Amino acid sequence: xxxxxxxIRPERLTAVKNALAEAGFTSLNTVPVMGRGVQRxxxxxxxxxxxxxxxxxxxxxxxxxxxxxxxxxxxxxIVESAFTGEVxxxxxxxxxxxxxxxxxxxxxxxxxx
Numbered sequence: 001x002x003x004x005x006x007x008i009r010p011e012r013l014t015a016v017k018n019a020l021a022e023a024g025f026t027s028l029n030t031v032p033v034m035g036r037g038v039q040r041x042x043x044x045x046x047x048x049x050x051x052x053x054x055x056x057x058x059x060x061x062x063x064x065x066x067x068x069x070x071x072x073x074x075x076x077x078i079v080e081s082a083f084t085g086e087v088x089x090x091x092x093x094x095x096x097x098x099x100x101x102x103x104x105x106x107x108x109x110x111x112x113x
Contacts, residue, residue: 001097001110002071006062007035008082008090013060019081020064025074027113031061039087059090065097067110 008016013030020028034056046052066074075092082090102112 003095004064005093006078010060012082016081019077023077029063033061
């Protein structure tokens with residue numbers, strides 16, 4: 001099993017959720033986060049000719065735990081539905097999960113997904 005964490009633009013969250021659901025992946029968590037990438041934020045032009053640097057930008061974090069064989073499909077769906085082609089589209093992180101327990105039933109492993 002793998003945990004897929006995607007940091008994406010908040011305005012692409014609905015498209016990503018809908019695409020994942022259409023592909024059969026409805027179980028997920030989302031969290032609003034602030035972050036920055038290599039570009040270290042953005043600079044806004046303000047009235048009077050000055051500039052204001054914004055170094056932390058709002059993003060959305062999407063988390064799913066999926067079977068090993070579904071990892072590539074999930075990441076492809078996220079990339080395709082989150083893509084705008086602009087700097088700041090996000091990143092996806094994949095981490096191994098060693099154990100899952102469903103609290104309500106006590107099921108362990110993939111059956112708990």
